[in-house]
Amino acid sequence: MSAQQMLLFSPDFQHPPSPPNGTTESPSFEVPEQEYEDPFCVPGKPSVVQFADITSAAFKIRDGIVRTPCMKSHLSELTGMEIFLKKDFLQFTGSFKERGASYALMKLTTEQKSAGVISASLGNHAQALSYHGQRLKIPVTVIMPIVAPIMKIQSCRNLGANVVVQGRNMKEAKLIAMKLAKERSLVYINGYDHPDIIAGQGTIGLEVVDEVPNIDAIVVPVGGAGLIAGVALAVKTLNPHIKVIGVESERCASFSKAVENGGPVMLDIESTLADGLAVPMVGYNAFATAAPLVDRTVVDKRRMDSYCNLAVGRVGKMRRRRSRSCWTGSDFSRTVRRTKRKASRIITVRR
Numbered sequence: 001m002s003a004q005q006m007l008l009f010s011p012d013f014q015h016p017p018s019p020p021n022g023t024t025e026s027p028s029f030e031v032p033e034q035e036y037e038d039p040f041c042v043p044g045k046p047s048v049v050q051f052a053d054i055t056s057a058a059f060k061i062r063d064g065i066v067r068t069p070c071m072k073s074h075l076s077e078l079t080g081m082e083i084f085l086k087k088d089f090l091q092f093t094g095s096f097k098e099r100g101a102s103y104a105l106m107k108l109t110t111e112q113k114s115a116g117v118i119s120a121s122l123g124n125h126a127q128a129l130s131y132h133g134q135r136l137k138i139p140v141t142v143i144m145p146i147v148a149p150i151m152k153i154q155s156c157r158n159l160g161a162n163v164v165v166q167g168r169n170m171k172e173a174k175l176i177a178m179k180l181a182k183e184r185s186l187v188y189i190n191g192y193d194h195p196d197i198i199a200g201q202g203t204i205g206l207e208v209v210d211e212v213p214n215i216d217a218i219v220v221p222v223g224g225a226g227l228i229a230g231v232a233l234a235v236k237t238l239n240p241h242i243k244v245i246g247v248e249s250e251r252c253a254s255f256s257k258a259v260e261n262g263g264p265v266m267l268d269i270e271s272t273l274a275d276g277l278a279v280p281m282v283g284y285n286a287f288a289t290a291a292p293l294v295d296r297t298v299v300d301k302r303r304m305d306s307y308c309n310l311a312v313g314r315v316g317k318m319r320r321r322r323s324r325s326c327w328t329g330s331d332f333s334r335t336v337r338r339t340k341r342k343a344s345r346i347i348t349v350r351r
């Protein structure tokens with residue numbers, strides 16, 4: 001544990017035992033064949049998140065998360081319009097996922113807090129839960145598939161979570177997590193579809209509208225659609241004129257497919273550099289909340305494999321109107337580097 005973490009976390013709190021650093025826990029869990037139902041995410045009975053849920057999340061999590069800046073970017077010069085970037089990579093674990101994770105943990109009952117929570121994640125949600133679980137003294141177990149980045153696995157261990165590396169992909173990891181949740185009476189917290197997660201992510205939208213006047217459009221990367229659902233609900237409630245544009249890679253275009261299909265549909269996805277976006281099916285609650293509010297979803301058809309480039313390219317089409325745009329997401333530095341390199345191409349991207 002780093003010196004900084006030691007300052008933040010009370011030394012008397014212990015999570016359930018984790019395996020030694022750098023090793024994976026012995027694979028003692030079979031991948032269950034049976035599907036387990038998540039009571040918070042029921043097919044055919046979606047919960048539509050309300051604006052009041054987001055304001056209540058903003059109030060509850062205000063001491064545990066960073067109110068990140070939304071600053072004008074030098075991408076503005078490249079594109080001839082005003083682009084602002086919401087720098088949520090400045091959260092302690094490097095992503096906006098902390099907002100939803102901390103709100104979901106704070107909403108648990110006393111009994112649920114002492115039993116602990118479980119989730120399956122490739123990394124960002126797992127780190128967010130681990131960090132806030134340690135901060136709030138709530139035991140956290142994360143099932144991470146074997147394809148999860150080793151740095152993120154290690155980071156969750158460093159944050160004291162009980163980390164199980166198991167399952168060939170997210171689908172298998174989730175089945176294992178749901179089974180364990182049932183057997184051990186743990187609350188399963190879906191990283192993009194639990195209503196409290198969506199409400200927590202929506203606090204980004206409140207902050208953006210508060211910080212940047214006269215926004216024309218907000219561009220949001222889409223994985224399981226929790227982020228876009230919360231952000232769209234927040235910004236459209238505060239200012240219905242703001243356009244909300246989702247971006248996703250053709251390799252995992254689960255939101256666009258859900259729009260075509262009239263509801264979430266399971267896809268065979270391919271891997272992408274933007275690993276957080278590789279979700280084969282958007283969430284039921286996320287889709288029901290987001291679908292009526294999202295103006296447009298843009299899919300990268302040329303396999304550029306970067307939602308970041310795509311976002312700027314598409315927004316670039318609006319430059320004649322001198323739009324003022326905001327862009328949420330946490331991959332800021334890589335985004336800017338890649339964008340600069342490909343600048344001339346980006347602004348000429350055509351449909």
Ligand SMILES: Cc1ncc(COP(=O)(O)O)c(C=O)c1O
Nearest residue numbers: 124192222223224225226227276
């Ligand atoms: C950096 C980053 N951006 C965007 C997303 C997409 O969020 P959601 O799954 O809520 O759509 C994720 C998901 O993990 C992420 O990690």
